[in-house]
Amino acid sequence: MRTDPALRRLALGTLLAAFPGATAPDWAVELLGEGLAGHTLFGTNIVDPDQVAGVTAALRAGRPDVLVAIDEEGGDVTRLAHATGSPYPGNAALGAIGDTALTRRVYEAIGAELAVLGVNVNLAPTVDVNTADENPVIGTRSFGADPVRVAAHAAAAVTGLQATGVAACAKHFPGHGATVADSHHELPTVDVPVDLLRARDLPPFAAVIAADARAIMTAHIRVPGLTGDAPATFSRSVLVDLLRTEYGFTGTVITDALEMKGAALAAGGVGPAAVRALAAGADLLCIGAKVDAALVEQVVTAILAGVADGQLPLARLEQAATRTAELAAWARPVVGPPAAATDLGYAAARRAVRVEGVLADLTTPLVVRLVSDSTIAEGRVPWGLGPHGVEEVPVAVGGTSVAALREQAGDRPILLVGRHLHRLPGAADLVETLAAAHPVTVLEMGWPSRWRPTAARAFVTTYGASHANGRAAAEVLGLVDAR
Structure with missing residues (x-):
């Protein structure tokens, strides 16, 4: 037909x-x-x-x-x-x-x-x-x-x-x-x-x-x-x-x-x-x-x-x-001259960072990024502090232990970087146990829930894991110089 x-x-x-x-x-x-x-x-x-x-x-x-x-x-x-x-x-x-x-x-x-x-x-x-x-x-x-x-x-x-x-x-x-x-x-x-x-x-x-x-x-x-x-x-x-x-x-x-x-x-x-x-x-x-x-x-x-x-x-x-x-x-886009380079997004991301607790002794921390899957909507986009020149150790929650992380850190404090830690299986228990035994600061780059690790020195929230969010966090934590 x-x-x-x-x-x-x-x-x-x-x-x-x-x-x-x-x-x-x-x-x-x-x-x-x-x-x-x-x-x-x-x-x-x-x-x-x-x-x-x-x-x-x-x-x-x-x-x-x-x-x-x-x-x-x-x-x-x-x-x-x-x-x-x-x-x-x-x-x-x-x-x-x-x-x-x-x-x-x-x-x-x-x-x-x-x-x-x-x-x-x-x-x-x-x-x-x-x-x-x-x-x-x-x-x-x-x-x-x-x-x-x-x-x-x-x-x-x-x-x-x-x-x-x-x-x-x-x-x-x-x-x-x-x-x-x-x-x-x-x-x-x-x-x-x-x-x-x-x-x-x-x-x-x-x-x-x-x-x-x-x-x-x-x-x-x-x-x-x-x-x-x-x-x-x-x-x-x-x-x-x-x-x-x-x-x-x-x-x-x-x-x-x-x-x-x-x-x-x-x-x-x-x-x-x-x-x-x-x-x-x-x-x-x-x-x-x-x-x-x-x-x-x-x-x-x-x-x-x-x-x-x-x-x-x-x-x-x-x-x-x-x-x-x-x-x-x-839908007829208004095309103007190429925009001048701007710090708009990075400046905004810095305004969003929230710190609960006290940031101390983070000059040479062991930075551990807890690996998490991306959603289909997000896709596999780089995130964390690594893109900003900070050395990170990527770790799967089920592939490490408190003892192993403490041994790797030695006398250094640990900065745990995660995304949606409250719903990452096993993450909350790992963070709580580690923070009770070692100086720990937590950087949450996902949706911040009501959960907070009781023994952590500080809990830092970026409300996102974009490149701008990561840069803002690295600056607030003193790991890179502010722009």
Whole structure:
């Protein structure tokens, strides 16, 4: 059976694909000419600024109004600086500082960098209220645990980013901050009354809507009171009744990656997930990071079949494609002269550092970095004090002992560097036992929980592990000279 070209173009106009490598393959450009809305860039697509600009120029040759998206949150989630770490602190640090004008400036600086490179949609900021210390996927990506504070910084971030002509996409609606599971791997559940959701999780989304955020991203989370057994991405109650009707959002609804287990497993594959998301009210579908031409065609086929069998009304597909086209028409980055070198991010990171206790005798410490896994959102980005010329000993919690660390340290104090120590298996016990027997200072570069090692001399918090956060910590600890 022949495919209606106009219908195929509509389906392609709702898709945000991706491609491997540092150059855009022919199929990725050709599909843009056939109607594909755009592509998302990941760390694997990025080598240096000139190369990225070349890639976006090639994409724009395929379609002048192409959407080129990226996850450039600053802090722990960076694509542009995946090889070194971001020169900006992330949301948790900005929230801890409490200066919304600074947050706006940081996001405007990020937007200016993206504009020069030809990127016109930033899948940021994360505006989830991180109320669960055990949250494995949000954490330092959040401005904090207070809805009022998060709302204020979320609005400032959107305003700063969009001042550069780069569209902001606030995420993850209706709120991923109370989860204790990662939607990349499973479908998390937030089983709370809807009134609690309105009071705790939704104020930041109301704030970004008031700030004219051009896009909002869905969460692959289950909220039984709203979504039943399905994720929010597939819920008309969430995307239409709540987001559009109650909160008045008129922009583009973008899905989180449909390849994630929280969506793909719930629907039985990326194709069926695309149909369910569109039917529920989503407009632009992030397929995922591992995409090729065959997968795009598979998703298009599923969408067309959904229209044919009535699962997806044609009018809904047309509406989604129209909203995506409106986003592309708005997203026209303001490219100014190259920005002068600035210390903005590093100065901000220094303002975020918090010291509890007394810093003493750290001139020649044994610096031990407790190894921890990165989330899929973060990727394998360098972190710690090593990137700043400080000699570190990387140690797995299960691969060492208090006796071994004390023997290695000798008469020197120990500086333990970690990330999310409270939820790193075995870390809290190791730190507590070591601190009771040896002079220990703890540097926490993840989300700071309520846990504090009772015998440690000092507990230092950076609220993130970006390059800027690491430099700030090294300066405060006296391990490198201040800039």
